[in-house]
Amino acid sequence: MSTVAAVHEPRAEERENYLNANYGWKSWLFTTDHKRIAILYIVSITLFFFIGGFFALLMRLELATPQGDLVSSDTYNKLFTMHGIIMVFFFLVPSIPATLGNFLIPLMVGAKDLAFPRINLLSWYIYIIGGIFAISAIAMGGVDTGWTFYTPFSSTYSTTFVVAAAAGIFIAGFSSILTGLNFIVTIHKMRAPGMTWGRLPLFVWSHYATSLIQILGTPVIAITLALLGLERIFHIGIFDPSIGGDPILFQHLFWFYSHPAVYIMILPGMGVISEIVPCFSRKRIFGYNFVAASSIAIAVLGFLVWGHHLFVTGQSMYASLMFSILSMVVAVPSAIKVFNWTATMWRGSISYQTPMLYAFGFIGLFTIGGLTGVFLATLPIDVHLTDTYFVIAHFHYVMVGGMVMAYLGGMHFWWPKITGKLYPEGWAKFGALIVFVGFNLTFFPQFILGYQGMPRRYHAYAPEFQVLNVMSSAGASILGVGYLIPFIYLLWSLKYGKPAGKNPFGAKGLEWTTYSPPPTFNFDEQPVMREEAYAYGEKEEVVG
Amino acid sequence: MADAQTTIVEGHEEIPHLQHHFDDPEQQFNSSQMGMWVFLLTEIMFFGGMFGAYTVYRAMYPGAFASTRHHMDTALGAINTMVLLCSSLTMVLAVRSAQLGRKKPLLSFIGITVFFGLIFLFIKGLEYYHKYVEHLIPGYGFQYPQQAYFHPAQILFCLYFVMTGFHALHMIIGIGLMTWLFIKAKNDTFTPEYYTPVEICGLYWHFVDIVWIFLFPLLYLIGLHLPG
Amino acid sequence: MHHPITSLKTYVLVWAALIVLTGTTWGVAYIDMGPFNIVVAITIAVVKMMLVAVIFMNARHLDHVSKLFAAAGLFWLLILLVFFLSDYLSRDWQPIGKMW
Numbered sequence A: 001m002s003t004v005a006a007v008h009e010p011r012a013e014e015r016e017n018y019l020n021a022n023y024g025w026k027s028w029l030f031t032t033d034h035k036r037i038a039i040l041y042i043v044s045i046t047l048f049f050f051i052g053g054f055f056a057l058l059m060r061l062e063l064a065t066p067q068g069d070l071v072s073s074d075t076y077n078k079l080f081t082m083h084g085i086i087m088v089f090f091f092l093v094p095s096i097p098a099t100l101g102n103f104l105i106p107l108m109v110g111a112k113d114l115a116f117p118r119i120n121l122l123s124w125y126i127y128i129i130g131g132i133f134a135i136s137a138i139a140m141g142g143v144d145t146g147w148t149f150y151t152p153f154s155s156t157y158s159t160t161f162v163v164a165a166a167a168g169i170f171i172a173g174f175s176s177i178l179t180g181l182n183f184i185v186t187i188h189k190m191r192a193p194g195m196t197w198g199r200l201p202l203f204v205w206s207h208y209a210t211s212l213i214q215i216l217g218t219p220v221i222a223i224t225l226a227l228l229g230l231e232r233i234f235h236i237g238i239f240d241p242s243i244g245g246d247p248i249l250f251q252h253l254f255w256f257y258s259h260p261a262v263y264i265m266i267l268p269g270m271g272v273i274s275e276i277v278p279c280f281s282r283k284r285i286f287g288y289n290f291v292a293a294s295s296i297a298i299a300v301l302g303f304l305v306w307g308h309h310l311f312v313t314g315q316s317m318y319a320s321l322m323f324s325i326l327s328m329v330v331a332v333p334s335a336i337k338v339f340n341w342t343a344t345m346w347r348g349s350i351s352y353q354t355p356m357l358y359a360f361g362f363i364g365l366f367t368i369g370g371l372t373g374v375f376l377a378t379l380p381i382d383v384h385l386t387d388t389y390f391v392i393a394h395f396h397y398v399m400v401g402g403m404v405m406a407y408l409g410g411m412h413f414w415w416p417k418i419t420g421k422l423y424p425e426g427w428a429k430f431g432a433l434i435v436f437v438g439f440n441l442t443f444f445p446q447f448i449l450g451y452q453g454m455p456r457r458y459h460a461y462a463p464e465f466q467v468l469n470v471m472s473s474a475g476a477s478i479l480g481v482g483y484l485i486p487f488i489y490l491l492w493s494l495k496y497g498k499p500a501g502k503n504p505f506g507a508k509g510l511e512w513t514t515y516s517p518p519p520t521f522n523f524d525e526q527p528v529m530r531e532e533a534y535a536y537g538e539k540e541e542v543v544g
Numbered sequence B: 001m002a003d004a005q006t007t008i009v010e011g012h013e014e015i016p017h018l019q020h021h022f023d024d025p026e027q028q029f030n031s032s033q034m035g036m037w038v039f040l041l042t043e044i045m046f047f048g049g050m051f052g053a054y055t056v057y058r059a060m061y062p063g064a065f066a067s068t069r070h071h072m073d074t075a076l077g078a079i080n081t082m083v084l085l086c087s088s089l090t091m092v093l094a095v096r097s098a099q100l101g102r103k104k105p106l107l108s109f110i111g112i113t114v115f116f117g118l119i120f121l122f123i124k125g126l127e128y129y130h131k132y133v134e135h136l137i138p139g140y141g142f143q144y145p146q147q148a149y150f151h152p153a154q155i156l157f158c159l160y161f162v163m164t165g166f167h168a169l170h171m172i173i174g175i176g177l178m179t180w181l182f183i184k185a186k187n188d189t190f191t192p193e194y195y196t197p198v199e200i201c202g203l204y205w206h207f208v209d210i211v212w213i214f215l216f217p218l219l220y221l222i223g224l225h226l227p228g
Numbered sequence C: 001m002h003h004p005i006t007s008l009k010t011y012v013l014v015w016a017a018l019i020v021l022t023g024t025t026w027g028v029a030y031i032d033m034g035p036f037n038i039v040v041a042i043t044i045a046v047v048k049m050m051l052v053a054v055i056f057m058n059a060r061h062l063d064h065v066s067k068l069f070a071a072a073g074l075f076w077l078l079i080l081l082v083f084f085l086s087d088y089l090s091r092d093w094q095p096i097g098k099m100w
Helices: A025-029 A034-062 A073-092 A095-109 A117-140 A153-157 A162-189 A202-234 A247-281 A288-304 A317-345 A354-377 A379-385 A389-419 A425-452 A463-496 B025-060 B062-070 B074-099 B103-133 B147-186 B196-220 C008-028 C036-056 C064-090
Strands: B006-008 B014-016
Touching: A025 A034, A034 A073, A034 A095, A034 A117, A034 A389, A034 A463, A073 A117, A073 A162, A073 A247, A073 A389, A095 A117, A095 A162, A095 A202, A095 A247, A095 A389, A117 A162, A153 A202, A162 A202, A162 B025, A202 A247, A202 A288, A202 B025, A202 B147, A202 C064, A247 A288, A247 A317, A247 A354, A247 A389, A247 B025, A247 C064, A288 A317, A288 C064, A317 A354, A317 A379, A317 C064, A354 A379, A354 A389, A354 A425, A389 A425, A389 A463, A425 A463, B025 B062, B025 B147, B025 B196, B025 C064, B062 B147, B074 B103, B074 B196, B074 C008, B074 C036, B103 B147, B147 B196, B196 C008, B196 C036, C008 C036
Parallel strands: none
Antiparallel strands: B006 B014
C-alpha cells in the first residue's frame, strides 16, 4: 500500500490540499474539516500547555529553597491547583485525541471525515469556552483547592473562584464527550472496504477505548462539579458534614471519573507508540490481538479501581482491599503492551529517528511510572507514601514521561503528513535528548523525596530535602528548554522545512498512501484495505 | 466545508439531506441513531452520579428518608408520571407519522407532546411552590417537624431539588427540540426516506421519561407503607 | 430505507401497560412488605423502562452494537452503585478474629 515518494511527485504547493483549499479566518473558524479542526486544537492545546507549564516553573522556583520565601502559602496553593487543572483538563485529556486523533482517524479508517463534522467543530468551541472560564478563574485570582476540589474546603471554606474553575471543567467535559462520541460512531460506521476490526491500526483501537472512557466517565465529573457548584452557590449541603453529608462521597464521585481519566490520558499515547515502534523496527507489531484487547481491558478495568485514591480517607477497609487488588490487575494489560512493543523490536531493524527516540523514552519512563503505581496500590505502602512527592513522581512519570513524550513522538511522526514539511532531524534528536534528561532530573529525585517523607502541596519543606529539590528545580528548567526546542524548529519547518513526500518514513497505514498534506476529502479515490495491518518486512523500504 | 443539502451520489439521483462524507442515506441514519444512543449513555451516567449519591444517603439515613413521605406531593408525582407516559406515546406516534409520511398527524403529535411537557413542568412548578411555602428548601429557612431527622432530611430535599431540577432542565431542552422539530416539519423537511431528526429527538424524549420512571418511586414512594 | 414500523395497536397497548404499572407501583407502595418495598418498586420501574426502551425507542430493532451500548450504560451505572455501596455498607464490619 505504501510507496516511497516518487521522484516526480508534484510539489505540495502546486496541489490543492486541506491547508490551501480556502483562505481567511472564516474558513478556519467555520470549518468542518477534521484536519483543520485538529490544527485549531493543536494551537489551543499548546497555549494551555505553556500556561500550565508556567505555573509549574513558579512552583519549582519556590521549591528551590526550603523556606516559603517566593510566594505565600495561599498563593502556592493556587499555583499547584491551577497547574493541575490546566494540565489535566485542558491539556492532557484532549491532547492526542483532539489533535492527532481528529486528524488521523478518518485517514486511518479510509473515510472522508468523521461521522459528525459539525459536532467536531462544536467540540472545539466548547473547549475554548471552557478554557475561557478557567482562564477567568485564574485572572480573577485563582483557585486554591487543589485540582481535586475536595469538600468541604471547596464547597464551604475556600474563598477563591471555585465555581468559575468548576464551570470551565464542566464545559470542557462536553467537548471531551463529543469527541469520544464522534470517534466511536466513526470507527463503527465509516471504515473503508476491507478495513475490518482486525486490520485497524492500533492507534484507532486505543482511541476507541479512550472514547469509551470519555463517554462513560466524563458525565460523572460533570454532575460532581455541578453538585459542588450548587453547594457553593445555594448552600445546599449534599457534602456538608454538619448536616450529615459525607465528604467522602464527593471523593467517590470525583475519582469515579478522574481515575479512568488517567487512562484517557495514557491510552492515546500508547496508540502512538504502537504505530511508531513497528515502523522504526521494520516489523509487524507483536501480538496485535493482545495489544488491541489490552486497550479495551484498560478501559474497562480502569473504572473499577478509583478507591485507591481513598485509601487513607476513612473508606471501608474491605472496599480498600478490593480496590487494591483490582488496581494490581489493571497494571497487567499495560504490562502486556510493554512486552509486545519490546518483542516487536526484538530482531527488528531499528532506526533511531526522533519519533523512535520518543518511543524509547515512553517505554522506559512509562514502565517506571506504572510500576510505582503498583507500589502505591499496595495498601500499607500507600499509607506511608500517600500525599508525598512519591505520588507526584509516579503520576508525572506516566503523564509527562509517558503521555507528553508520546505526544511529541506522534507530532514528529505525523508532522510531515500534517504539514507537508520535514523537521530538521538533528535539532529534533537534540530536543528529545534535552527533554529526556530534563524530565528525569526533575522527577526522579521526587521519588526519593517522597519516600523520605516530603509532603506534597506545601510551599516550604524541611531543610534536609533541599539538595534533591534543587536538582528537581534545575531539571525543570532544562525540561522547559527541552519543550521550547521542538516548538521553535517545528514552527520554523512550516516555512523552511524540506517538502515531505507521501511517506517519508516508509510506514504502513492508509494515512501514508495519500498526499502530504492531504487533500480536503483525504483521498483521491476510495481506498480499499487489502493487506493486514503493519505489513512491514514484506518489501525493503529505503528510509531517510 | 458546509454539508451539502443535496449530494450527487455517483450513478444515483440527487439525494436530499445526504451529507458529503457519508456513502448513502442508510449509513447516515445508522450513524445518527448510534450517535444518539451513545449520547444517551452519557446521560445515564450523568443522572447516575445523582442516583449514586441518593443510594448512599438512603442507605445511611433510612429513617430520615422515610419521614419525607409526609411532605411529598405523591399524587402530583403520580399524575406527572402518567403525563410523561402519555407524552411518550404521542412522541412515538409522531415518529410513526413521519415514517408514514403523514405531515398533519406528525405536527399534531409533536404539538401534543409539547403540551404534555408543559403540563409536566407546570405541575412540577406547583410542587416546588409547595416546598417553598412549607419551608422545605434546604439552606433557605429549612424547617422540619420531625426534629430527629432535621439534618439528614435536608440531604433528601437537596437530592429532590437537584434530581428533579436537572430532570426538568432536560424537559425544557426537550421542549425546545420539539419546537425546532415542529418548525422543520411544517417546512416539509421530513419524508419517509428522511426523518432522522424526528427519530433521534424521540429517543431523547423517551430517555427523559425513563429517568422520571425511576425518580417517581425513589422520591415520592418512600416509606408510604409505614405507619403514620 | 426500510425501518420496521410498529403498529398503532402495539404502541397503545404498551402505553396502557405503562399506565397500569404506574398505578400499581403507587398502590403497592402502601402495602407493608418490609425490605421488599424498594425491591418491588425498582422492579416495576425496570419493567417500565424496558417497555419504553424496547418498544418505544425501538431498541429491539437496533444493530447489535447500539444494543450493547445501551446495556453497557446500565451496567456501568450498576458498577457505580455497587462499588459505592461496597464502601458504605462495609464501614462498620468488624474483623472476625485474626486473619492468619
